Amino acid sequence: xxxxxxxxxxxxVPAFDRHPTxxxxxxxGVNYLVDCGEGTQIQMINYKIRRGKISxxxxxxxxGDHYFGLVGLLNSFGLLGHQQELHVYAPSPLxxxxxxxxxxxxxxxxxxLHFHTISGEALLVDNEKIEIRCFPTQHxxxxxxxxxxxxxxxxxxxxxxxxxxxxxxxxxxxxKDGEDFITSAGEVIRNEWVTTAAPKGKSYAFCADTRYFExxxxxxxxxxxxxxxxxYLDNLRERAFERFHSTSKQAALIAKKANVKRLLIGHFSSKxxxxxxxxxxxxxxxxxxxxxLEGVTYRI
Amino acid sequence: xxxxxxxxxxxxVPAFDRHPTxxxxxxxGVNYLVDCGEGTQIQMINYKIRRGKISxxxxxxxxGDHYFGLVGLLNSFGLLGHQQELHVYAPSPLxxxxxxxxxxxxxxxxxxLHFHTISGEALLVDNEKIEIRCFPTQHxxxxxxxxxxxxxxxxxxxxxxxxxxxxxxxxxxxxKDGEDFITSAGEVIRNEWVTTAAPKGKSYAFCADTRYFExxxxxxxxxxxxxxxxxYLDNLRERAFERFHSTSKQAALIAKKANVKRLLIGHFSSKxxxxxxxxxxxxxxxxxxxxxLEGVTYRI
Numbered sequence: 001x002x003x004x005x006x007x008x009x010x011x012x013v014p015a016f017d018r019h020p021t022x023x024x025x026x027x028x029g030v031n032y033l034v035d036c037g038e039g040t041q042i043q044m045i046n047y048k049i050r051r052g053k054i055s056x057x058x059x060x061x062x063x064g065d066h067y068f069g070l071v072g073l074l075n076s077f078g079l080l081g082h083q084q085e086l087h088v089y090a091p092s093p094l095x096x097x098x099x100x101x102x103x104x105x106x107x108x109x110x111x112x113l114h115f116h117t118i119s120g121e122a123l124l125v126d127n128e129k130i131e132i133r134c135f136p137t138q139h140x141x142x143x144x145x146x147x148x149x150x151x152x153x154x155x156x157x158x159x160x161x162x163x164x165x166x167x168x169x170x171x172x173x174x175x176k177d178g179e180d181f182i183t184s185a186g187e188v189i190r191n192e193w194v195t196t197a198a199p200k201g202k203s204y205a206f207c208a209d210t211r212y213f214e215x216x217x218x219x220x221x222x223x224x225x226x227x228x229x230x231x232y233l234d235n236l237r238e239r240a241f242e243r244f245h246s247t248s249k250q251a252a253l254i255a256k257k258a259n260v261k262r263l264l265i266g267h268f269s270s271k272x273x274x275x276x277x278x279x280x281x282x283x284x285x286x287x288x289x290x291x292x293l294e295g296v297t298y299r300i
Numbered sequence: 301x302x303x304x305x306x307x308x309x310x311x312x313v314p315a316f317d318r319h320p321t322x323x324x325x326x327x328x329g330v331n332y333l334v335d336c337g338e339g340t341q342i343q344m345i346n347y348k349i350r351r352g353k354i355s356x357x358x359x360x361x362x363x364g365d366h367y368f369g370l371v372g373l374l375n376s377f378g379l380l381g382h383q384q385e386l387h388v389y390a391p392s393p394l395x396x397x398x399x400x401x402x403x404x405x406x407x408x409x410x411x412x413l414h415f416h417t418i419s420g421e422a423l424l425v426d427n428e429k430i431e432i433r434c435f436p437t438q439h440x441x442x443x444x445x446x447x448x449x450x451x452x453x454x455x456x457x458x459x460x461x462x463x464x465x466x467x468x469x470x471x472x473x474x475x476k477d478g479e480d481f482i483t484s485a486g487e488v489i490r491n492e493w494v495t496t497a498a499p500k501g502k503s504y505a506f507c508a509d510t511r512y513f514e515x516x517x518x519x520x521x522x523x524x525x526x527x528x529x530x531x532y533l534d535n536l537r538e539r540a541f542e543r544f545h546s547t548s549k550q551a552a553l554i555a556k557k558a559n560v561k562r563l564l565i566g567h568f569s570s571k572x573x574x575x576x577x578x579x580x581x582x583x584x585x586x587x588x589x590x591x592x593l594e595g596v597t598y599r600i
Contacts, residue, residue, distance in 0.1 A: 013376045014342050038372040039339045042314050062404045064375045072338040072368045076313045093404040104362045104393040106441050141406050
């Protein structure tokens with residue numbers, strides 16, 4: 001199961017009980033943290049996110065509302081006796097910032113912390129379960145979105161057919177990988193006779209902070225769900241452009257052109273105390289839109 | 301009026317809805333912020349602290365639970381159009397940490413930010429209303445407490461006596477400063493005949509993180525109220541010593557030996573979900589003790 005839980009949906013300054021950006025992508029028992037604004041560790045407590053299950057943290061860019069909570073989280077992991085290795089993917093100056101703060105506090109972490117500098121388009125994580133990539137967005141400073149694509153699972157055996165065709169046990173894993181079986185008499189038992197396809201892996205894209213920027217479409221095309229920022233309503237599209245942000249209508253246009261299935265919108269400006277208008281404006285262009293609400297888990 | 305409002309009363313890791321250290325000392329319309337753990341700006345919103353009235357920030361030491369919220373607060377001040385100058389007093393590496401984070405975000409603050417490095421015992425602020433000093437405590441890294449001493453106000457004129465003694469109007473301010481008046485005939489009108497003393501200025505001391513450390517007593521003697529850390533109960537005094545912290549009994553002993561009027565205790569370890577025992581233990585030694593509770597303003 002691939003899902004995302006929103007911990008913070010506001011832009012720059014916390015307001016109206018909305019917090020700076022952070023979300024947890026959950027897949028198969030692993031928590032991937034995406035951005036870590038100030039107070040993320042407290043939001044994790046509030047929403048019962050299991051911190052011990054976090055193995056990878058992705059930071060989109062170095063504006064404070066996307067990472068000021070990271071050093072506190074890393075520090076708390078240390079104090080709480082976190083055991084497993086932790087991988088942080090972020091633009092390059094972050095490592096120096098974090099290491100300086102740990103150094104002046106004379107802090108030695110009890111777990112291994114690995115920094116990975118991201119740049120351009122790149123494959124960041126690739127294992128048998130998931131593939132995670134970054135792609136550039138258009139923001140005032142270097143900024144990245146992230147895609148999470150669940151790997152296609154092994155095909156499923158149709159056990160009756162497998163047995164009828166006398167496929168030996170040791171070949172079952174080959175069948176799951178899609179291979180045909182050839183009997184000692186040279187007869188071909190075609191894979192599709194004895195297996196069914198596994199459902200296609202789910203996918204999610206976090207589009208970070210960005211202007212309306214069509215080049216991201218290639219990276220998120222046909223995704224099951226995307227999160228796109230909507231700092232402003234469309235009547236402030238000029239301000240959005242100047243400040244390298246997007247409007248809800250622009251987020252919806254990207255979702256539509258990329259042929260995604262569902263759109264989550266967030267990163268609301270602190271000038272808005274209510275959010276209904278964002279949802280309405282986006283749904284006019286892309287009906288399957290929802291507000292990204294803090295504490296809510298969106299299953300994909 | 302001198303008062304302190306607690307924004308965070310917990311030690312290292314946030315827990316049980318308790319936050320890392322921060323408090324606001326209010327005097328005569330000015331807010332002085334003491335320490336700024338992660339989430340302080342959100343606590344300020346929760347407890348309606350007027351951020352615009354903050355002109356001075358004092359950071360006791362560079363363990364994260366005492367300053368990780370500072371960069372976010374400074375950043376938000378910028379985004380919210382803070383106008384007045386801001387003075388930050390802290391151990392030296394803080395300036396570099398903050399400036400690096402502002403630089404990588406390409407942030408230019410709209411207000412003047414002045415860093416003052418503290419070391420040893422020093423007078424930090426001295427104006428007609430208040431005197432603020434720092435003093436060293438005994439912690440794992442360089443650490444300071446702060447004293448706030450309201451200046452004695454001008455003496456009050458006894459207007460009937462002033463007039464009976466024919467003191468001219470232009471000398472009234474000299475009377476308020478305690479001077480005698482000498483008539484043209486050489487007669488001495490003694491100050492205490494025509495004025496009464498103003499009440500003595502109030503005082504408060506924040507004793508930061510520290511082991512039980514008697515040398516701080518000289519700095520806080522006879523203070524109206526002190527805040528002293530009590531990370532542990534007294535049965536863990538060995539752990540407190542190892543980790544450069546204090547127990548509630550030790551905090552109370554310091555308050556007693558320093559002859560202060562009232563003791564606030566805080567910086568509770570996250571291992572304690574309830575706090576009654578801290579209060580009980582301290583009151584056995586120093587009865588006028590209270591728990592420092594978040595959101596509560598303690599008038600001095």
